[in-house]
Amino acid sequence: MAEPYDLVVIGGGPGGYVAAIRAAQLGLRAACIERRATLGGTCLNIGCIPSKALLQSSEKFAEARRGLAEHGLILGEVGLDLAAMMARKDSVVATLTRGVEFLFRKNKVDWLKGSARIAAPGRVALTGADGAASEVAARAIAIATGSESARLPGLDIDERRIVSSTGALSFDRVPERLAVIGGGYIGLELGSVWSRLGAKVTIVEFLDRILPNMDRELGPALQRILARGGVAFKLGTKVVAGRADGDHATLELESVAGGERSELVADAVLVAIGRRPNTEGLGLEALGVALDRTGHIAVDDGFATNVPGIYAIGDVIRGPMLAHKAMDEGSALAEHLAGQKPDIYYNAIPAVVYTWPEVASVGETEAELQQSGVDYRVGKFPFTATPRARTNGETEGFVKILAERASDRVLGVHIIGPDAGTMIAEAALAMEFAATAEDIARTSHAHPTLSEAMKEAALAVDGRAIHA
Ligand code: FAD
Numbered sequence: 001m002a003e004p005y006d007l008v009v010i011g012g013g014p015g016g017y018v019a020a021i022r023a024a025q026l027g028l029r030a031a032c033i034e035r036r037a038t039l040g041g042t043c044l045n046i047g048c049i050p051s052k053a054l055l056q057s058s059e060k061f062a063e064a065r066r067g068l069a070e071h072g073l074i075l076g077e078v079g080l081d082l083a084a085m086m087a088r089k090d091s092v093v094a095t096l097t098r099g100v101e102f103l104f105r106k107n108k109v110d111w112l113k114g115s116a117r118i119a120a121p122g123r124v125a126l127t128g129a130d131g132a133a134s135e136v137a138a139r140a141i142a143i144a145t146g147s148e149s150a151r152l153p154g155l156d157i158d159e160r161r162i163v164s165s166t167g168a169l170s171f172d173r174v175p176e177r178l179a180v181i182g183g184g185y186i187g188l189e190l191g192s193v194w195s196r197l198g199a200k201v202t203i204v205e206f207l208d209r210i211l212p213n214m215d216r217e218l219g220p221a222l223q224r225i226l227a228r229g230g231v232a233f234k235l236g237t238k239v240v241a242g243r244a245d246g247d248h249a250t251l252e253l254e255s256v257a258g259g260e261r262s263e264l265v266a267d268a269v270l271v272a273i274g275r276r277p278n279t280e281g282l283g284l285e286a287l288g289v290a291l292d293r294t295g296h297i298a299v300d301d302g303f304a305t306n307v308p309g310i311y312a313i314g315d316v317i318r319g320p321m322l323a324h325k326a327m328d329e330g331s332a333l334a335e336h337l338a339g340q341k342p343d344i345y346y347n348a349i350p351a352v353v354y355t356w357p358e359v360a361s362v363g364e365t366e367a368e369l370q371q372s373g374v375d376y377r378v379g380k381f382p383f384t385a386t387p388r389a390r391t392n393g394e395t396e397g398f399v400k401i402l403a404e405r406a407s408d409r410v411l412g413v414h415i416i417g418p419d420a421g422t423m424i425a426e427a428a429l430a431m432e433f434a435a436t437a438e439d440i441a442r443t444s445h446a447h448p449t450l451s452e453a454m455k456e457a458a459l460a461v462d463g464r465a466i467h468a
Pocket residue numbers: 010011012013014015016017033034035036040041042043044046047048049051114115116117144145146147165166186278281282313314315316321322323324325326354
């Protein structure tokens with residue numbers, strides 16, 4: 001066998017490709033094994049990027065149809081060319097996945113094409129698309145195999161009528177009625193896409209509010225706005241059975257509290273009830289690699305599994321299933337292997353739902369602070385009182401800052417509003433630096449920008465917002 005690599009990463013998603021590139025930057029000899037025909041993993045191929053391309057296009061469509069008259073722009077009839085919208089999405093994806101390939105060449109990372117299984121610590125067996133088998137040696141092996149959609153028992157995904165997010169990124173026509181199971185990230189983002197393009201969307205959520213893991217003010221606020229745009233919600237409702245019948249699908253629903261039954265008929269059903277870690281076919285059981293109780297690969301702070309020389313990062317380990325979290329772990333793992341001491345502050349990892357308006361969050365929610373008995377103050381500021389939101393004609397939502405009462409340290413920031421996903425970066429930086437609400441309040445924020453709402457919310461923590 002040839003000289004071993006310093007690092008072989010299994011999986012070319014945001015966790016894996018970043019780990020391989022960062023390792024190469026640090027002088028390690030790195031390879032990345034990916035079985036898909038393109039690099040970039042779930043995120044670039046069937047996740048973050050195609051969904052954001054469709055969100056952008058559908059938002060432009062909705063705006064052109066409804067939103068421009070108040071700006072004095074009178075358009076003629078606005079039509080939809082869905083095939084062109086999909087082709088644009090595919091071309092964005094192709095550009096970005098080729099971009100990762102370019103970065104591999106630039107950094108001298110070898111892309112080994114095929115499906116990997118760990119034969120033993122230090123040895124990875126590779127099966128190419130043509131079935132050819134080979135083996136590579138590695139001083140360290142990183143598992144970055146990501147996740148896949150969770151299935152609902154009894155509901156078979158055919159990616160045509162009953163689809164996962166992958167099918168919902170590629171419908172060839174707008175379904176007249178779309179039922180979405182799950183009021184989380186995917187249900188709300190892709191539900192928004194198809195609602196804007198004309199589908200009658202109904203979101204069925206098991207719990208009593210959408211975005212149940214975020215601060216409890218955010219989900220209901222988003223629900224009110226989406227409902228005004230025509231999205232229907234069935235909360236506290238579970239799907240007990242479902243079937244595809246010819247040109248439609250029927251779901252049998254049951255209320256969680258009362259047990260009443262009802263039926264929901266739709267032309268397509270999107271199942272978006274979470275994702276599960278991809279641990280199968282890697283030979284983990286034979287190697288004795290331990291999983292935690294949620295089925296993720298168990299790792300220590302340095303991403304080491306219980307088997308020496310085998311590491312894991314990204315969606316396949318604990319923590320939020322987010323691309324930037326996977327990328328941060330990829331860098332940190334490579335730095336660990338190169339002898340550095342990186343540290344990820346998990347509490348400052350932001351989360352963004354790219355609906356309109358966007359929802360963004362970092363740190364602890366009010367409920368979490370109450371549960372742990374922390375004494376805190378709340379500063380809240382609405383976009384209606386933010387001049388730039390007025391000029392843009394986008395005044396929905398607010399910024400909410402939670403700060404510890406005694407120290408004034410920022411513990412959580414929760415935003416619903418225009419460009420919340422960009423604004424949350426300031427809050428994440430503040431938390432990384434252990435800033436106080438006073439630090440944010442005393443920082444000059446350009447006028448007129450949406451970020452002034454952050455400054456005003458920080459002032460509001462101390463009861464001294466100027467414009468509200
Ligand atoms: P993945 O990206 O899943 O990559 C794993 C790769 O490993 C895959 O390419 C797979 O083919 C490969 N692989 C698996 N097993 C093997 C094997 N045995 N041999 C070889 N290769 C293998 N996150 C965000 O932060 N922002 C978003 O806007 C966002 N939008 C999303 C939208 C959708 C519709 C979905 C589904 C997800 C979205 N996510 C988003 C989540 C994000 O995609 C994941 O958190 C991220 O991709 C995880 O990265 P990863 O490297 O751990 O795994």
